[in-house]
Amino acid sequence: MATKKLVRSREYNIIAGVMGGIAEYLGWSPFKVRLLFIVISSLSAAVPGILVYLILWFMMPLAQEQ
Incomplete structure (x- = not known):
């Protein structure tokens, strides 16, 4: 049984994947995830979305080439 890992995408990347x-x-669809992130980030006053994105960028490893 293969385990899924949360990694940055090489296929569906615009900035960092x-x-x-x-x-x-x-x-899910990458478009829907991006749209949901933008909506949640714009409605949240406590934590700016760009900060969350930058943290995820540095914490998530890049996917292996296949």
Whole structure:
């Protein structure tokens, strides 16, 4: 049984592949994950979305080439 890992996507990357990696992990559309992130980030006053994105960028490893 293969275990899924949360990694940055090489296929669905615009900036760093963070949202594409989350979409691949969840089995969702990358567009929907990006849109959801933008909506949540714009509605949240406590934590800026860019800070969350930067933290994820440095914490998530890049996917292996296949």
